[in-house]
Amino acid sequence: MTQRIINFNPGPCALPLPALQTAQAELLDFQGTGMSIMEISHRSKEYEAVHNEAKSLILEHLGFDAAEWDVLFLGGGAHLQFFMVPYNFLGDGRKADYVNTGTWSKGAIKEARLLFPEAIREAASTEADRFDHVPRWEEIEVDPQAAYVHLTSNNTIFGTQWPTLPTKSPVPVFVDMSSDFLARRIDGQAIDLIYAGAQKNAGPAGVTIVVLRKGAVERCRKGISAMLSYKTHLDANSLYNTPPCFSIYMVRNVMRWIRDSGGIDAIEAANRKKGELLYGCLDRNPGFFKPHARPDSRSLMNVTFRLPSEEFEAKLIADAKKAGFQGLKGHRSVGGIRVSMYNAISVANIEALVSFLEEFARTV
């Protein structure tokens, strides 16, 4: 019998057990084909069914109409999207606004500026406050001439998250949703593009999901590299070249698990419950647990906090590991503790962690 631990890794991270069990059961023989899903042609009807089911379920869980949205599966990670977004949507004198809420926002800004140094404006930043919150959307003056405004919806390292995404914007909103994709219901009316590395809520590393409003690619620059053009992949249903088939298959399995778990609303309810439990524990011990994020920007995905000393932090991580809780060390750039509790982490997992934390605070 396999002994599974409780895995709070920030990504790659815990995946839903049923998604893994399905993969394991059929790893040598996918649906009676006599082949592994890894051995099947990406042009076969068996693979295309998986590919298209993954797309459909993503839109279904987002609550996005398939008549208005497309889904792409790309390689290279969200980092490649830092490049592809400006590469496709800027040039020809166009400019863009970026909101800087942490390390990944900065990465996106840096790549965009390498490409178009004069085109990128930081419309807002919370760096002066050590990224302990996200700005209020209403207070940002977005350039109405910008091709898009780019946000990072959740900041894994600092543990902040936009409480809601903008529903009104003078220009299309593009969102890096790598770390809170499909964690809650969102309103997509102001959004034209979402991208997300799969390896938090959607599947294993190796595929990036891009959700694009239909028609948006018409604004993409012409004459660009075929492989780095959204239009290429859109026109080919992400089968222009061999896609990362197994990662997409795993995304399909995870999307089925979301469906079987009651859909996005049930996922969101569990995430909110997990947040109440864990932040509740931190707030009940204010002298001991010091959360990094301001209350109005608290992430439901990554909860970051410090203890009174680094020694306590080291002891907490070591004791937690003995108790079966893995991956609680904060990112090297901020230190402390980070609890990453993506969709596959259950309410029961957080209840268990909270018991451990309460006991630790009481007895250490």
Next chain:
Amino acid sequence: MTQRIINFNPGPCALPLPALQTAQAELLDFQGTGMSIMEISHRSKEYEAVHNEAKSLILEHLGFDAAEWDVLFLGGGAHLQFFMVPYNFLGDGRKADYVNTGTWSKGAIKEARLLFPEAIREAASTEADRFDHVPRWEEIEVDPQAAYVHLTSNNTIFGTQWPTLPTKSPVPVFVDMSSDFLARRIDGQAIDLIYAGAQKNAGPAGVTIVVLRKGAVERCRKGISAMLSYKTHLDANSLYNTPPCFSIYMVRNVMRWIRDSGGIDAIEAANRKKGELLYGCLDRNPGFFKPHARPDSRSLMNVTFRLPSEEFEAKLIADAKKAGFQGLKGHRSVGGIRVSMYNAISVANIEALVSFLEEFARTV
């Protein structure tokens, strides 16, 4: 009991059964961690051991000295290398020579020309002969001012392969080895860069392996996108961002299988034996089987041939499927039959196919 078929798919394609069995056995608990390999941090010591073992075994099987060569694991497929090669190694007025031996060579040339329209010269082409052979290296006049000369070592669609790779060249040789990577011993002395999508001989789709001579990146252009820079990935041991971990893990498993099979020389011997068996069968029935490739350019990976009529071809494919042979349909651009017999296809598999083909030719 799993019923596995004989899988002649051109890629994704058959993988060694032991590589898949290992993955299946430990899919829910990788080496006692209590986590799937898909759930483990790419910064963990467990994952890094897999990553580095895969790199070492690749160099070992290539017979390349780790003091002189580096290995990168990148996303985006070999198609992204069509872009990255010129993006990194051209610009600043530099130019490159390309040898056009088929569809993938043309793809590489097309992407390079989108980027640097004036910089790319087709140094040789066999298109006028419907790509039924590769040119003789000695007859190509490589521009001594070129930054590199680009070859495609094996042409999946036309079934041709360079009988040997150049060992002397006035400029560094860059090779797209996607479809015959680790199929035979090669001499790397004239080569500076090899790239290969994993999904033929090295693993599943989702990772591209780049083998780079140390120091070559010093010639790369400065100020380019971080994600699309070889130097970025080299400096970070391919861990600049989250890599396609599971695909790399599968590459590790396949590299172990090559080692356990007796290494590259045993693999090459099996591939040569498979070629003798299958081409022998075709040559014994010259009125019935019409190979596309000229004898001096025959591929040991993809064997392409026509039958006297399309009706015969359709019947062969249908009868073969009933007999347990999958994936024999030729590429849509050339038609006919294609037998892709990458490393994971055994001599016994080809013996079985040859019996079937002989019987088919005799009785149809």
